[in-house]
Amino acid sequence: MPKITLKDVTMIYPFQKVTGLIGRKQKQFILKQQQDMPYTSNEGVIALQHFDCTFEEGSFTVVLGPSGSGKSTLLRIIAGLERPVLGEIYFDDVLFNDVQAQERDVAMVFQNYSLYPNQTVYQNIAFPLEVKHIPREEIEPEVKKIAELLKLDEKLNKLPQELSGGEKQRVVIARSLIRKPSVILFDEPFSNLDVLMRKELRNELKKIHETYKTTFIYVTHDQYDALFLAERIVLLKDGIKQMDATAADVYNYPANRFCAEFIGSSTFNTFEDIPVSKDGKYKLFGQTYELTDKQQKQLGKEKCIDVGIRGTNLAIADKGVDAIIEYTEMIEADLIIHAKADDQEIIIVEKMDGNNEMKYMRGQEIRISFDPMYFHLFNKKGDRI
Ligand code: ADP
Ligand code: MG
Numbered sequence: 001m002p003k004i005t006l007k008d009v010t011m012i013y014p015f016q017k018v019t020g021l022i023g024r025k026q027k028q029f030i031l032k033q034q035q036d037m038p039y040t041s042n043e044g045v046i047a048l049q050h051f052d053c054t055f056e057e058g059s060f061t062v063v064l065g066p067s068g069s070g071k072s073t074l075l076r077i078i079a080g081l082e083r084p085v086l087g088e089i090y091f092d093d094v095l096f097n098d099v100q101a102q103e104r105d106v107a108m109v110f111q112n113y114s115l116y117p118n119q120t121v122y123q124n125i126a127f128p129l130e131v132k133h134i135p136r137e138e139i140e141p142e143v144k145k146i147a148e149l150l151k152l153d154e155k156l157n158k159l160p161q162e163l164s165g166g167e168k169q170r171v172v173i174a175r176s177l178i179r180k181p182s183v184i185l186f187d188e189p190f191s192n193l194d195v196l197m198r199k200e201l202r203n204e205l206k207k208i209h210e211t212y213k214t215t216f217i218y219v220t221h222d223q224y225d226a227l228f229l230a231e232r233i234v235l236l237k238d239g240i241k242q243m244d245a246t247a248a249d250v251y252n253y254p255a256n257r258f259c260a261e262f263i264g265s266s267t268f269n270t271f272e273d274i275p276v277s278k279d280g281k282y283k284l285f286g287q288t289y290e291l292t293d294k295q296q297k298q299l300g301k302e303k304c305i306d307v308g309i310r311g312t313n314l315a316i317a318d319k320g321v322d323a324i325i326e327y328t329e330m331i332e333a334d335l336i337i338h339a340k341a342d343d344q345e346i347i348i349v350e351k352m353d354g355n356n357e358m359k360y361m362r363g364q365e366i367r368i369s370f371d372p373m374y375f376h377l378f379n380k381k382g383d384r385i
Helices: 024-035 071-079 121-131 136-149 165-178 195-212 223-229 247-252 257-263 293-299
Strands: 004-014 044-055 060-064 086-091 106-109 183-187 215-220 232-237 240-245 268-275 281-284 287-290 304-310 315-331 334-341 344-351 365-369 376-378
Touching: 004 071, 044 071, 044 086, 044 240, 060 223, 071 106, 071 183, 071 215, 106 165, 121 136, 121 165, 136 165, 136 195, 165 195, 195 215, 195 223, 215 223, 223 247, 223 257, 232 247, 232 257, 240 247, 240 257, 247 257, 257 268, 257 304, 257 376, 268 281, 268 344, 281 304, 315 344, 334 365
Parallel strands: 060 215, 060 232, 106 183, 183 215
Antiparallel strands: 004 044, 004 086, 232 240, 268 304, 281 287, 304 376, 315 334, 315 365, 334 344
16 A cells, blocks of 8 residues: 655646637637636646645545645546646656556545446445456455445446435445555545435445544545545645644644634634734734734734634634624524624624523623633734744
């Protein structure tokens, strides 16, 4: 099971040439559409830029990023389905740029199930071994073992059309595991499933990894997937790596505003353009705080910062900033309180305890206590200081 290393990998998809019978205006329109994509060069769409990363043998890494950030491209490059325009890919210490996809011993699990519709679950799972001409009596125990692990033992005689979405995805995972590849690449495998099913499969995927210790690279736009699954998270935006750290570090010490807000989903508060005095002091809702010497140095000549704080790190208290509740919403066991103070929106997350839904109502006056220990400070470029 190799270690995979990418060095300075850059991928540019060339613009599509528009030829044929359509008019000049239409051709120009199509070209312009392509050039207006977020990151383009003269040659085409830049999907991955100077990407460096090592995926250790047997590790479980989640690559997290919004749609279009280059996640699928990264997997396709590792699988050998795409050749980068720049940079190198190593499996262990062997340069693999020119190694064909079939020779890479990599399996891929996509979000769209690709099962053989006329074959049973058993036949679908056994298929990769049958192609290798492995004797039947050796295949059977393997299929049974994997089916049990994935809770498919009761479904082995069913056809794919008789399965639920979650079950189909289990079969896909079983089929990719059975040939014991060195690496399994998961491309948003659960994004078509409902929340409960997703949670269940996440749990199981973790167990499967513990059992098989195959190198897993899992890409998703879902922060919950990432926080739950990852030993390590690589954050991607516009094809550029933003951060590479443990889930806890990504959560507690986001490298920049993008990472903070992406992991915080909709409950990360950012207060923008807060002036900083010469001696490193700044005010937030009437309270004065101070930058550390190190932060002052990092800020340099700039005179403004953005201050971020997670809604989960704010509390409603007896003392604090006066605010008024605008509305509340419930997300699972959390009560999300949207309040306003000094004309600014503040989001506070309280754990539901059975009766605080009644406690906090629209129009109610509250006080919010801020603990600077949880502040995330960013310069105007968005980097953490
Ligand atoms: P993600 O999987 O994170 O959504 P992708 O890797 O699919 O991102 O895409 C990254 C960027 O590359 C996007 O801007 C996308 O439009 C572009 N892209 C992806 N595949 C192609 C392709 N075959 N031809 C042209 N552009 C592409
Ligand atoms: Mg994708």
